[in-house]
Each structure stands twice: as structure tokens, then as C-alpha cells.
Amino acid sequence: MARIGITTTVPVEIILAAGHTPVDLNNVFITDKEASRLVEVAEDAGYPRNICGWIKGLYSVVVDRGDIDMVLAVTQGDCSNTHALMETLQLAGIETIPFAYPFDRDYDILKLQMDKLISALGTDWDSVMTVKKRLDQVRGKVAELDRLTWQENTVSGFHNHLYQVSCSDFNGDVTAFEQDVDQFIVKAGSATEGTENLRLGFIGVPPIVNDLYEHFEKMGARVVFNEVQRQFAMPYSVDDLVEQYRLYTYPYGVFGRIEDIKLEIERRNLDGIVHYVQSFCFRQIEDMIFREKLDIPVLTIEGDKPGKLDARTKLRMDSFLEMLG
Amino acid sequence: MFCGIDLGSRSVKLVVMDHDKVKNSEIFETVQFYRQYGAATPEGLVVDFKGIGMAGSGNVVATGYGRNTINIVGATIIAELKAHTIGAMWQTGLRDFTLLDLGGQDSKVIKVRKGKMVDFATNDKCAASTGRYLENMATVLGISLEELSSYHENPVELSATCAIFGESELIGRIVEGYSIPELGAGVNYTILKRIKPMLTSLASEVIIFTGGVALGTAIGKMIGSELGVEVIVPKYPQLNGAIGCAVHAQEKRG
Numbered sequence: 226m227a228r229i230g231i232t233t234t235v236p237v238e239i240i241l242a243a244g245h246t247p248v249d250l251n252n253v254f255i256t257d258k259e260a261s262r263l264v265e266v267a268e269d270a271g272y273p274r275n276i277c278g279w280i281k282g283l284y285s286v287v288v289d290r291g292d293i294d295m296v297l298a299v300t301q302g303d304c305s306n307t308h309a310l311m312e313t314l315q316l317a318g319i320e321t322i323p324f325a326y327p328f329d330r331d332y333d334i335l336k337l338q339m340d341k342l343i344s345a346l347g348t349d350w351d352s353v354m355t356v357k358k359r360l361d362q363v364r365g366k367v368a369e370l371d372r373l374t375w376q377e378n379t380v381s382g383f384h385n386h387l388y389q390v391s392c393s394d395f396n397g398d399v400t401a402f403e404q405d406v407d408q409f410i411v412k413a414g415s416a417t418e419g420t421e422n423l424r425l426g427f428i429g430v431p432p433i434v435n436d437l438y439e440h441f442e443k444m445g446a447r448v449v450f451n452e453v454q455r456q457f458a459m460p461y462s463v464d465d466l467v468e469q470y471r472l473y474t475y476p477y478g479v480f481g482r483i484e485d486i487k488l489e490i491e492r493r494n495l496d497g498i499v500h501y502v503q504s505f506c507f508r509q510i511e512d513m514i515f516r517e518k519l520d521i522p523v524l525t526i527e528g529d530k531p532g533k534l535d536a537r538t539k540l541r542m543d544s545f546l547e548m549l550g
Numbered sequence: 551m552f553c554g555i556d557l558g559s560r561s562v563k564l565v566v567m568d569h570d571k572v573k574n575s576e577i578f579e580t581v582q583f584y585r586q587y588g589a590a591t592p593e594g595l596v597v598d599f600k601g602i603g604m605a606g607s608g609n610v611v612a613t614g615y616g617r618n619t620i621n622i623v624g625a626t627i628i629a630e631l632k633a634h635t636i637g638a639m640w641q642t643g644l645r646d647f648t649l650l651d652l653g654g655q656d657s658k659v660i661k662v663r664k665g666k667m668v669d670f671a672t673n674d675k676c677a678a679s680t681g682r683y684l685e686n687m688a689t690v691l692g693i694s695l696e697e698l699s700s701y702h703e704n705p706v707e708l709s710a711t712c713a714i715f716g717e718s719e720l721i722g723r724i725v726e727g728y729s730i731p732e733l734g735a736g737v738n739y740t741i742l743k744r745i746k747p748m749l750t751s752l753a754s755e756v757i758i759f760t761g762g763v764a765l766g767t768a769i770g771k772m773i774g775s776e777l778g779v780e781v782i783v784p785k786y787p788q789l790n791g792a793i794g795c796a797v798h799a800q801e802k803r804g
Contacts, residue, residue, distance in 0.1 A: 516751075522668075522669070537656070537672070540629070540630055540631075540672075541670075541672055543629045544629050544630065544631040544632070544667075544670060545670075547629045547631070547632050547667070548631075548666075548667045548668070548669075548670070
């Protein structure tokens with residue numbers, strides 16, 4: 226049983242079916258007490274300063290923390306920096322397996338990628354589908370937690386983010402994670418309803434700063450939609466696993482994401498959208514497409530290093546709320 | 551009497567208004583202001599209004615870096631962009647415009663329709679296109695900020711908008727033998743290049759230009775000719791945020 230680091234959401238069913246433990250390197254990095262230091266470790270090794278903080282964090286989690294046996298890296302559909310991440314990990318003697326989402330959502334190519342991963346990890350489709358059924362039970366519960374967020378208003382934006390983002394690897398232990406979700410849902414059942422005036426949607430990659438949700442709530446607004454995190458949680462209820470990873474919007478370009486976001490803006494009755502972009506990320510370019518296509522006020526905020534929001538970003542968040550209110 | 555305070559990154563602006571008129575105003579360097587007139591207490595920052603010569607100013611409204619990061623005892627804090635929007639409306643009487651504020655370390659563009667802010671953009675994590683950048687460049691050229699801010703014809707090509715790398719590029723141009731007016735115009739033109747995307751995406755027929763940078767004439771002229779818009783610099787460009795605060799105080803009371 227190996228601990229397999231993943232660079233973003235992959236068909237985790239395959240890793241689990243093969244008897245391995247999936248470890249989302251992003252989650253390990255961002256919850257590390259010394260997340261900033263991990264960025265510096267990568268910079269000391271030679272990673273340029275003007276490169277995404279997440280990539281640097283991922284590199285250091287593997288080479289500095291040292292309890293990852295191999296890395297399953299998404300080479301298409303996430304971030305092209307991952308190519309160099311793989312190469313530098315190889316340089317450090319880490320075994321890596323590539324996985325590519327086809328840009329055009331081609332069913333056969335995606336299935337081929339999954340076939341190859343199944344044989345690389347030494348499992349089979351039957352075992353994978355058994356795991357899928359098990360995970361779908363947990364995903365159903367996380368979808369309920371999401372519903373409680375926007376319909377019952379009893380879950381904070383941060384917890385909505387946390388539980389959904391954790392569905393990339395189910396914290397490496399599906400049963401323990403499910404129990405955690407169960408307990409949280411019970412707690413949410415008796416929580417008082419949020420009374421925030423403004424309802425926000427958060428789109429873009431998960432934030433590298435740790436107090437974004439809290440700051441919005443302090444200012445009288447709550448995030449009731451976490452776009453990419455919700456995609457990680459895959460609330461699609463389809464039987465076909467290949468189809469499930471085709472419905473997953475995140476790896477396939479911005480227009481599919483926009484359709485999903487538009488539906489949720491309506492359904493969740495949002496007042497504004499916060500588009501989070503990571504410094505030096507190609508997704509910053511896509512900001513202009515969101516602004517053009519989404520008929521709702523959009524605030525774009527940029528994060529670089531792990532830690533707290535800086536004064537400038539807070540100023541912009543406050544002004545955005547002022548504008549909405 | 552109504553007092554407005556704008557705690558900027560490079561200077562602190564204070565305005566006292568009465569009966570809808572600016573009665574008194576002061577501009578301090580930020581560090582000097584905090585050192586001489588500010589005292590940190592558990593309740594927040596206590597400002598020595600008597601020391602400033604603004605005792606009895608009564609209702610105080612302040613703005614600055616984030617509503618949560620400043621806390622002046624006895625003052626109401628309003629958001630910075632709101633203060634600037636109110637200030638620009640009071641100074642010009644307009645209700646549909648794009649406000650461009652170029653300050654000490656930040657630039658803001660606010661689109662206002664029917665007297666309400668409908669969209670905005672600000673620079674992020676970069677001091678290029680701000681007053682600080684211009685100060686540095688004036689120093690490199692060995693001229694005053696006032697002189698620099700008057701040059702707008704035949705700008706030399708400067709590619710770097712980075713406040714640091716821009717210096718070495720400018721020195722390279724000096725060595726090539728360009729005249730001070732051409733070099734100065736080049737510096738001013740980099741500011742325009744930097745803010746043009748923001749002004750284009752938040753366009754209006756009228757641009758109200760405020761902040762310390764608006765005290766010079768060159769950049770306003772360049773914006774007008776390059777974008778084909780009317781550029782209005784109000785009477786008190788640097789005090790615009792503080793005026794917005796004082797007007798807000800007045801409106802709340804009135």
C-alpha cells in the first residue's frame with residue numbers, strides 16, 4: 226500500500242481500488258503549519274520567484290516531507306507548470322505517473338487514460354466500480370452539506386469549501402472522512418441560520434490565503450457557492466465513471482465552467498461573484514472571459530503566498546461589498 | 551463643522567468643511583502624521599486634533615487602507631472607494647463618470663453611474679503607475695516632480711512599467727542622449743500605458759482625475775488625447791478622499 230500524491234483531482238477511485246492511499250498534495254501543503262516555509266524550500270532549490278505558490282508548495286511537500294511514495298501528476302487539464310514539477314520531482318528521485326484530461330472531453334481518450342492508470346496501478350474496472358459506488362454514498366452526503374449551505378444557510382463558506390475540496394482524496398481515509406461529514410451535518414442541523422445580507426459565489430482555484438471566507442462573513446457576506454471545490458466533490462449522480470469525469474468541468478476549458486456557474490448563480494440567488502486567481506497563473510487571462518460572460522458583478526482577487534489577506538485585498542473586498550450593498 | 555481624514559500610504563489628508571464649503575485642509579507625510587499626532591491606545595488610534603489645529607471639528611469621518619485595518623477613536627470609518635466617489639461627485643457635480651485616482655502607492659479606477667459605484671479596478675501588489683514611481687523617476691532625471699509632470703510631447707519608448715527596473719531602463723535612455731522633456735514624457739507615458747486597460751474596461755465619456763499625480767498636467771493631457779475623452783481635474787485633486795469623508799459626515803448629519 227503506497228501513499229500516492231496527486232497534484233489535483235484525478236479518478237481517485239482507481240487509486241483506492243488498487244489499495245493505495247491518495248494524498249492531495251495541495252491539501253497537505255496548505256494545512257501545513259509552515260506552508261510559507263515550504264514555498265521558500267522550493268525557491269531555495271531553484272524554483273523562480275515568479276511562479277505559482279501552489280506548485281512550489283507541492284514540490285516541497287514531496288521532497289521535504291518525504292512520506293509520499295509516488296506522484297500522480299495531471300499533465301493536461303490543470304496547470305502546465307505541473308510538467309516541470311514532475312521533472313524536478315524525477316530529478317529528486319520521485320516516481321511520477323502522468324494523467325491527462327483530454328481538452329475536448331473526448332470519451333474514448335479519457336477512458337484510455339483511465340485504462341492506462343488502472344493497469345499502471347495494477348487494478349481492474351470491477352474493483353474501480355465497487356469503489357465508485359462507495360464514494361458516491363459519501364459524495365451524496367457532501368452534496369447535502371452543500372445544499373445546507375445555500376438553501377438552509379446553516380453552513381459557513383469555509384466549511385463548504387473545506388468538505389468539498391477534501392473530496393479530491395477523501396483525506397486518504399474514506400470511512401473516517403464520511404464520519405466527519407456525518408457529524409458535521411448533524412451539527413449543521415441545529416446551527417442557527419446565517420443572516421448575512423449578501424450571498425457570494427467563489428470561482429477559480431481554491432484560495433492560497435486562509436482568511437478569505439472569514440473576512441467576508443465578518444463584513445456581512447457569505448460565500449454560498451464554491452465552484453471548483455464543488456466540482457471536486459462531483460455531485461453528478463451518474464453511473465458511468467468515464468462520464469463522471471467528463472461532467473467534471475474544471476479540466477476542460479472555461480466555457481463549460483461558465484455554464485455551470487450561470488446555473489448556480491440563478492439557483493443560489495447570488496449577489497456577486499468573487500473570482501480568485503493565483504499570481505502567475507494562466508487562469509488570470511480567463512478573468513476577461515468571466516467578466517464578459519457572467520451578468521453579475523465580479524470581483525477579482527489575487528493571491529500569491531500562503532497566509533492572511535493583505536490590506537489591499539481587504540480594501541478591494543470591502544469596496545466590492547459596499548458596491549453590492 | 552465636519553472633518554474628513556484620508557489616511558493614505560504616502561500622505562494623510564485632512565479637510566474641515568462647514569456649510570458645504572472647504573474651510574481648512576492639511577496634508578502630512580504619513581509617517582510624520584502618526585509620529586506627531588497619533589497615539590496608539592487599546593481602543594484604537596487617538597488623533598491629536600488640537601495639535602493639528604483642528605480642534606472642535608466635531609463629526610469625524612475617516613478612510614484609508616481597509617475599513618478593518620484603521621480605527622480612529624471617535625471617527626466613523628468608510629470604505630476608501632466610497633469616499634473617493636463621494637468626493638468626486640461633490641467636487642464636480644457629476645453623477646456619471648469614471649474616476650481615476652493615482653495616489654502615492656496605488657491607483658484606482660471607479661465607474662460611477664447615477665451617483666453609484668458600479669464597478670472598480672485597482673492595482674494589485676505593484677507600485678508602478680503611482681506617485682512613488684514618478685518620484686523615483688524624477689530623482690533619476692534630477693528634476694522636480696512638478697517639472698516631470700509637465701512633459702507630455704515626444705515621449706521616448708520605455709517598456710518597463712516596473713518601478714525598479716524602470717529606473718535602469720531610463721538611465722539607458724539618458725545615456726542614449728534623449729532630452730529631459732522627451733525622457734520625462736516617456737515616464738509619464740508609461741503611466742498611461744499601465745492604466746489604459748483599466749480605463750478602457752471601465753470607460754465613460756468623462757474622466758475625473760484625482761490623487762497627487764493629478765496635480766501635474768502631462769498625464770491628464772495624454773489620457774484626453776489618447777482615449778478621446780474629457781478629463782476633469784477638480785479643484786482639490788489630492789484632497790478628494792478626505793473631502794468625500796467630510797461630505798459623508800455632513801450628509802449623515804444633514
